[in-house]
Amino acid sequence: MPAVNNVLVVGAGLAGTAAAIHLARGGVAVDLVEVKPEVTALGSGITLQGNALRELDRLGVWEAARERGFPFDVTGIRAPDPQGRVLFEVPDARTGGPDYPAVMGMSRPELARILHDRATLVGVKTRFGATFTELRQDDAGVDVAFADGSTGRYDLVIGADGIRSQTRQLIGADLETKRVGMGIWRAFGPRPAGVTRTDLYYGGPSYIAGYCPTGEDSLYAYIVEPAQDRSALTPQQRLDTMIELSRAYHGPWDDIRASLTDSSRVNYTWFETHLLDPPWHRGRVVLIGDAAHTCPPTIAQGGAQALEDAAVLADLLLTLDVLGPRLWAAFHARRYDRVRAVVNASNQIARWLLDHEQGDLPSLMRDIAVLVSQPA
Template sequence: MPAVSNVLVIGAGAAGTAVSILLAEGGVSVDLVDVKPDVSALGSGITLQGNALRVLRELGVWDEVGEHGYAFDTLGLRAPDPNGTLVAELEDVRTGGADLPATVGMYRPELAKILVDRATEVGVKVRFGLTFSQLVDDGAGVNVTFSDGSAGRYDVVVGADGVRSATRKALGIELEPRGTGMGIWRVFAPRPPSVTRTDLVYGGPCYIAGYCPTGEGTLYAYLVEDWQDRSGLTAEESLAVMRGLSEAYHGPWDDVRAGMTDPSRVNYTAFETHVLDAPWNRGRVVLIGDAVHTCPPTLAQGAAQALEDAAVLAELLLASDAVTDELWNQFVERRLPRAKAIVEASLQLSQWLLNHERGDVPGLMAQVAHLLSSPA
């Protein structure tokens, strides 16, 4: 018998839906709640590397992800010159194994819908527009009062509610994300034929100028700059700023820029980071995903690390016959060093850029690829 018979998961992002699916498939009754009114996800596109794809295959959604996303196996490096000259074409490491692509780009809300639909299919009770108002852990279970006045009792509660986790706050854990000094512009736009993979440009007015195909007809493009408060800009002004910054980049960027016409598709966010040291639980309430580790997107590993948390936690809960300190210790021992190493590598890349320092990027990337090629 699994260690749990019923579980509440708070947060219907990648981590929350993934752990819900795996537990439900293992015979556990799962309630999944999210304060948002529906399945819609903010953002434009998402880059999923092989280790993320490995978990998505375990969740039974790989075929849909492959159908709706855009797979590729190389990475291009281009110069910030008038021609957008291709400097190098690198074979990317297939960290999920030889039978999966190195990378898949896709529309983030589409991935969110696929995961929630899969959760519903395997019997998870999904409720949007709902969260908890109180968690009371009595050692044998957790009594939960919900925001609509209803209540329930669960063997374990999983807080997968993001970087500003309300669950983490309710547990009295003082952990706030800090900015790294960078901000990122993103836009969702049509994919021109010239874009068939991610190409990165280092230099020019931005630290990084890149794009990632997300489907046969779509992509998301991004520009990384020094963080500044852009909150006062209208949508039209934001588009104008992003188009202006992009004018320094050429080659396929000229085609990308021509499709950057919809102000509603532009967003701007800060690079933020944090890592929670052990333990990741307080009694029978445990935190996963961005609630415990958040890294800048320089390695495109945020969702992947959240998915790995979910896979490991579900494995341990289904394989154990009781909820014990040993279970929680095993979970954090398997996940904290790996997640922390990814956060630190992401920060190192960011710091080299901020310092205009030529660090050993190939060496760092090789270390990360080697780490991620082994399952979590």
């Protein structure tokens, strides 16, 4: 018998929707609320490592995701010179095992839609444009008041509502989100025929310039610069700024730059980081995903770790019959050290770039690959 019969999940991103799917498949009644008015996702594309693909398979969406994504097994390192020369190629570790590609690029909104459709199919009741205003818990459950005046009572509330988590604030889990010192330009556009993997350019006027194919006809391109206040720029100025920064990078970037014509497909955000010390729960309310941990995407593990949070929490809720100290101890034992290693490694790479320091990147990446190759 599961430890819970009904659950409220707050936030319909990767972590929240994945948790809802796992629990609903296990017979738990799940309400999923999302403050945004529709299925959406911030940004343009996402790079999914093998361990993330393994989790998509556990959710029952791997085949649908593979049809819409773009898998590859090698990452190229190019020079910021007039030719965009390939300096070397790095075989990517198959952290999900031999049944999955090492990496897959995908449109974030497309992945969000696939997960939402799966959630609906397995019985998750989703409410968009909805949020809560109050949580009151006792030993037996959590009473929730929603913004539309409705109420509900749940055995557990899962806060998967992102970096600025309202759930985290309401339960008093103190956490300082720090700026890393980098900002990233992202653009979504057509895929030139020659782009069949991620290539990274280190150096030049920016820290990193790169791209990732996200489908047969699409890619997302990105440039990482020192963090700046870009909020006053108009959409056209944002597009012009990204184009200008990209002029230092060549090879496939020349074709990508020529295709950057739609200002609505360009966005700019700062890298931020935080990691909540355990416990991630307060009574019958628990935080997962970006609500508990976030880091710069320097090793592309953010999505994977969110999916793993959801899988581990759901596994314990479905296999243990009491929501109590034993369950929470097992959850933190399986998640905290693993997440901390990923967050620390991601931040270490960012520090090396900020300090223009030649760190031991191969060893660090190898250690993380070995870690995440083991199922969470």
